[in-house]
Amino acid sequence: MLINTMKDLMKKYDNTILTLPNGGITITSVKYVPEGEHSCEFEYDPDHLTYHTKGFVSIQGAIHGCDKEATDICFEVAVPDDWNGKLIQIGGGGFNGIIRPCHLNSFVDIHAKKVKTYVYGRTMEDPTLVSDGYAVCSTDSGHKVKFEWDASWALNPEVLRNHAFEHLKKTREAAAFLVSELHGKLPEMTYFFGGSEGGREALEVVQRYPEDYNSVICFFPAINIVTKGIKDFFVGKRLLENNGAAWLSPDDRAYVKQVASDVCNGDVNDWKCALERKGEIFEKLALKLTPAQIKGLRALTDDMYLPYPVANGVRKIPGYLAYLGIGLDLLYPSSPFETGREMMPMASDTVQYIIMRDPSFDTNDFDVEKYKEKIIEASELIDATNPDISEFKLRGGKLIILHGMEDEVITPLSTIDYYESLQAKFGDELDDFVRFYLIPGYGHNIGRFIVRHDFIETLENWVKNDVVPEELIIEDVIPENNGRTIPIYPYPGYPHYKGSGDKNKAENYYKRTK
Known part of the structure; x- marks a missing residue:
């Protein structure tokens, strides 16, 4: 049955599948990955990394543009056999131009030409999102880069608009449709998870497409990229x-x-x-x-x-x-x-x-x-700087924002400014649906402290069980730091909620990173 369904996916869909204008969808590859140990098969993988997964279907496709000169939005969706009914969309990085692997807790850094063996709190040793039952999708945002930091693709108006935000909705809708083709129903919940450029994208979906996403995790966003x-x-x-x-x-x-x-x-x-x-x-x-x-x-x-x-x-x-x-x-x-x-x-x-x-x-x-x-x-x-996220709030969305204090690429002060604009807009009600954490010692996925924490679980507890994230205990994955942990608190960085905790003592918790 699954094999027949997979064969049926290998066709071109017309432009009515998606809400936004498009030239149709072509499925370019469908393959089944059985449960077990597999090679990562990255171009930049001198260590020959492997991963363990439960069984899933990998679908790759291309969303065509209305302009014949516009490059395709290339995407992947990984759909597990034991699907939990939820979809997670992963954001990109840099100027995008590459599809982040949906089935791994890692990604290829095309600029540094190496594989990073952790992504936003998860390491290669942790269960993948797919193994946890989530369908996962990602995209190149509608272009390929010719070299490091190439932005020549932006000369085409449709390609630039796709990159800015439209690829997010188009990819989500394509992924949700394909998941329904395999499992007979659309996702009941959709989350977004990204950092850097993917962090900007995380805020874009909150600001522009609140009806499409239930909750979002945003790492060190390139919020004001222009x-x-x-x-x-x-x-x-x-x-x-x-x-x-x-x-x-x-x-x-x-x-x-x-x-x-x-x-x-x-x-x-x-x-x-x-x-x-x-x-x-x-x-x-x-x-x-x-x-x-x-x-x-x-x-x-x-x-x-x-x-x-x-x-x-x-x-x-x-x-x-x-x-x-x-x-x-x-x-x-x-x-x-x-x-x-x-x-x-x-x-x-x-x-x-x-x-x-x-x-x-x-x-x-x-x-x-x-x-x-x-x-x-x-x-x-x-630029994803709109503080009016009222629609996201009204539909019960939850947003977790994190930024390392030692980020050398995107200043945490830009994220602080945005969060304070949210405070000005929503006042005390902001705590009902947004949490912002500054992480000591953490940079742009590098630093003296590299974070390990299951933020998806934290988000799920907030969404499903109304467990409001306050103090979070995060682990350092740098081997020589021997698994040290520190607490992090919602902005401004100490237990300020409802007067609890010793404020003067708590404000010095950053020193625990030393």
Whole structure:
């Protein structure tokens, strides 16, 4: 019966399956993966990783565009034999362009060309979502990347709109339909789970498609990807001017970290103290660093304000926490003459293709005043900063947001700003459906503390059993840290709810990461 059903799936479906305009769906591959041990079969897998799974059907397909020039939205859905009736959609990363594996607790980092053996709280040793009974889907958001941080795909309007948010709904509907073809019913619950670009996507589904998703987990979201790209672009120019005079050598970076640690009494994860004592940190840094180096570090860490509001009235682009020594090895190039590590190339392509949408545009001429309309248009399309998530609340949705305090790629201050905009909108009612956690020692899936925790179980307990997540105990997966654990609390990071706990004592819990 299953074999016949699988064969029936191998056909083209017309454009009536999906709500949004599309050119139909073609199923490109259907295969059955039996229960047992299997090779991961990644292109970048020198360790020949394996995984254990219960039996499932893997379906790959392509959602065609209305524009014949638009590239397909390629997707995968993994449907377990023992399905629990629920669908989890996984978000992407970077500029997307690759399908994240639905059946693993890992993903291929196409930029670093390696396999990361944990994803947002789960390791390769933990049961997969599919083995736990969930159908899981993911997508490349409607394009392939030619090279690291390539955004040339954005020149096609339909492809750009797909990437911005439409691929999310299209993929969810396609996956739900295919699951129903195998099991005879649509999913009763749909969750979204993603970080970085996938974190932006998580907030997009809450803001744009609240009727489609019951609950969402969002890790370190690239919430303001367009405006972040603008700030990063000008920071990159500042670091390169005067023959790279602002560059920090490895010794300089170590000095920054040591000064910050001394000023913060050894606890740079106490974010309130770190922000309040920023001026003192810079005073001490100026005793050794040159004015040009201070100027460059200031460009990174100071907030940038646009001369006009963009999407949802936002003007502020928060700075990085680099003055604490966080992420300097990724933010600064290995020599004063390079164009930068992670953020500079991404920023350049954001300006060239997503904002200006002109492959011949000379980015040296980019000016925020001159190109106001293009910047606002791009921000309104892609930045996920809308605090009005009333429809999500009304349908009983739950949202868990997490951000590491040592994130060197996306500043946690942008997520803090968004959460505070939610507080301004909903007041005390926000606690009924949103929880936000800052995680000490944790970076962009790297850091001194790498999180292990079953956030899906935490979400399910909240949704099904009304167990409100307050204190969460998270484990460190770094082997040399011997499974240490710490508690994390809802923002601002101590047991503040209903006056419980010793606030003065609890505010120092970050020190347990040392």
